[in-house]
Amino acid sequence: MKQPLRTQSRERVAGQRRGLGILRLLIVCVFVSYIIGCASTGLPTLKERTAVGASEKAIVLLRVDCVVENQQPYEAFKHSVMDDNISFGLGSFETGGEPKRLALLRFLSPESRKEGWTYFVLPHGIHYLAVYPPRRTDVLTYERGLKNAPRWRLDIPLNARLIYAGTLRFTGESIPLLFGGRIMTSIRIDEMRVTNDEEWARKLLTEEFPGFGEVQSVLLRLQQGPTILRSPLPSPTE
Amino acid sequence: MANQLMSTQFRRITKSRAHEGQAMCARMIISFLFCALISQTGCVFLPIPTQERKVLAGNPVTEDQLIFLAPNVTTKSEVMVRLGSPDVIWEEAHLFAYNWEMRQGILLWAVGAYYSGAAGMSDIPKHYMLLIQFDDQDRVQRFERAVRPPYKSYGDFLKEWIGDSYKKSSERLNQRQD
Numbered sequence: 336m337k338q339p340l341r342t343q344s345r346e347r348v349a350g351q352r353r354g355l356g357i358l359r360l361l362i363v364c365v366f367v368s369y370i371i372g373c374a375s376t377g378l379p380t381l382k383e384r385t386a387v388g389a390s391e392k393a394i395v396l397l398r399v400d401c402v403v404e405n406q407q408p409y410e411a412f413k414h415s416v417m418d419d420n421i422s423f424g425l426g427s428f429e430t431g432g433e434p435k436r437l438a439l440l441r442f443l444s445p446e447s448r449k450e451g452w453t454y455f456v457l458p459h460g461i462h463y464l465a466v467y468p469p470r471r472t473d474v475l476t477y478e479r480g481l482k483n484a485p486r487w488r489l490d491i492p493l494n495a496r497l498i499y500a501g502t503l504r505f506t507g508e509s510i511p512l513l514f515g516g517r518i519m520t521s522i523r524i525d526e527m528r529v530t531n532d533e534e535w536a537r538k539l540l541t542e543e544f545p546g547f548g549e550v551q552s553v554l555l556r557l558q559q560g561p562t563i564l565r566s567p568l569p570s571p572t573e
Numbered sequence: 574m575a576n577q578l579m580s581t582q583f584r585r586i587t588k589s590r591a592h593e594g595q596a597m598c599a600r601m602i603i604s605f606l607f608c609a610l611i612s613q614t615g616c617v618f619l620p621i622p623t624q625e626r627k628v629l630a631g632n633p634v635t636e637d638q639l640i641f642l643a644p645n646v647t648t649k650s651e652v653m654v655r656l657g658s659p660d661v662i663w664e665e666a667h668l669f670a671y672n673w674e675m676r677q678g679i680l681l682w683a684v685g686a687y688y689s690g691a692a693g694m695s696d697i698p699k700h701y702m703l704l705i706q707f708d709d710q711d712r713v714q715r716f717e718r719a720v721r722p723p724y725k726s727y728g729d730f731l732k733e734w735i736g737d738s739y740k741k742s743s744e745r746l747n748q749r750q751d
Contacts, residue, residue: 347594354598358605365609431661431672431727473684475695482630564663569732571739 377441378543383456387547390494392458394544396443396536397555398502399451399466403509403517412440412448420519424465424481425455432562434465434481443543451502452539460565462489463558466503466527468519485524486558496547499536501529501554529555619681620697629696631660631673634703634718642705642716649711656703666735667707667714674698704734715741 379387379394386392399411399421411421424434441455442448465484470477489500505527509517537550634656641647641655652669653659659669678697684690700721708714715738721730 351594351598354602358598358601361605361609427728428663428731429726429728431670431731433727473682473691473693475680475682475693561659562661564661564728564731565665566663566728566732568665569736569739571736571743 378443379456387456387496387544390459390496392456393491393495393498394540394547395455395457395489395491395498395500396540397453397455397464397500398532398536399453400502400504400530401451401507401519401522403507403519406506407517409507409509409517409519410449411451412442412453420469422467422469422481423453424467424484425457426463426465426486426562427458428460428564428566432461432463432486432558432564434463434484434486436470436478436481443539447539452536457489457491459491459493459495461563462491463487463562464489464500464555466505466522468507468521471518471520484522485527486562487529487555488558488563489555490553492551492553495551495553497540497544497550499533499540499550499552499554501552502532503555504528504530527557616684617682620678621681622678623676625675625677625699627676627696629674629676629698631671631701632657633673633675633701634671636718639703639716639718642713644713644715645708647713649707649713652705652713659705663731666731667709667711668731668735669705669707670731671703673701675701702730704731706735706738714738 383392387394401409401411401421403409409420411419413420419440423437423440425437426432426434437455440453442453463486465481465486467477467481467484487503491498506523507519508521508523509519511517531552531554533550533552536552540547540550638656641651649669656671660672661670662668663670675698676696677699680695680697681692682695683692700723702719702721703716704719705716706714717734719730719734721727725733
């Protein structure tokens with residue numbers, strides 16, 4: 336028994352649509368898998384907010400203000416993706432204080448990102464921050480450079496929820512990019528310093544997190560001497 | 574009759590269009606798969622073991638340098654005079670750690686991705702540590718020259734070592750009681 340022509344035509348069109356649908360799905364899957372490593376994240380998750388509310392972790396706000404040759408302004412977080420115009424390493428008890436590359440940087444808003452503000456959600460204790468130019472080499476060489484970069488000590492006191500860690504100011508060397516703009520290749524370590532934009536930080540943090548109480552300023556300090564680690568002792572039964 | 578002829582022709586045209594549609598769909602899928610395959614990445618890693626002669630980081634501490642260490646006798650200040658400032662201090666555990674890395678091999682690597690590739694050579698480090706734990710009177714309680722396995726984090730290794738200290742001290746206590 337033959338099907339009417341219209342039915343055949345409809346089935347054909349439906350088949351083509353299904354094929355195109357599968358194709359679209361495949362393209363979206365591949366695209367998502369490519370960009371998944373470079374998507375920037377926004378505000379703290381519900382789980383993080385709960386941890387901050389319970390004083391288990393703190394939201395640590397930091398500003399980076401850098402210039403390159405001849406005092407040209409250099410936007411630190413221009414792309415809000417991995418390997419942005421500068422990158423960070425963060426060390427803690429787990430790493431023996433050695434900074435490990437931070438894959439994702441987080442920002443309170445696009446406007447604050449443009450002004451050089453970024454934030455971390457960290458547990459209480461001592462952390463070590465390293466700032467480094469963007470990665471333009473293989474990971475192994477880059478990690479070695481990060482390990483030898485100057486470390487900034489960040490002490491997060493117990494029960495602190497909102498912390499301002501200071502404004503890190505520095506000058507760097509840069510080279511021009513093929514399609515315009517410049518990229519930093521090195522940081523003048525001797526000229527790095529931490530300044531205080533406390534009022535600005537307080538405004539940003541209290542506007543974004545009104546329920547987390549007062550903002551504490553604990554400015555970064557250049558790490559010198561032995562790396563100090565703090566962590567509770569394991570229980571004897573462990 | 575004319576109607577029948579037209580309907581047969583229409584069926585043929587529809588069939589051929591259906592085939593064309595399927596072929597087009599197949600071509601699109603093949604082109605997509607081709608593009609997807611081109612974008613795949615690949616890499617090769619070849620580790621070559623070497624003798625531990627090259628120091629990659631820190632100052633190595635030999636067994637001979639540890640002769641002066643005596644549990645319950647040597648003080649923290651004596652340790653600092655002989656060995657210098659430690660690299661790491663874990664305050665809660667009264668623990669000093671001296672870290673150094675020796676080259677135990679070379680890793681040859683090559684990575685290919687998209688339209689580009691890179692290759693290079695890296696040292697494979699062996700993480701050595703001298704761990705010294707002090708008691709409340711700042712006297713050496715326990716010390717060990719250890720190697721941290723690459724799969725274990727620094728923090729986990731320290732915690733495990735301290736946990737091991739507890740076990741050893743409780744064993745000693747039990748022996749004394751027996």
